[in-house]
Amino acid sequence: FHIDLFSSINRRCQIICYYFFSKTCLTQPAIPQKLSIHNSP
Numbered sequence: 001f002h003i004d005l006f007s008s009i010n011r012r013c014q015i016i017c018y019y020f021f022s023k024t025c026l027t028q029p030a031i032p033q034k035l036s037i038h039n040s041p
Helices: 005-006 009-020 030-039
Strands: none
Touching: none
């Protein structure tokens, strides 16, 4: 991925999960939380 996707994870969560997680993020809010680790220092 590109880091910009993680910068806008809140807006693109559904898009990312659609392609990379088979839309699991739509039903599993824990998925974007795992991705948000990349935003942590």
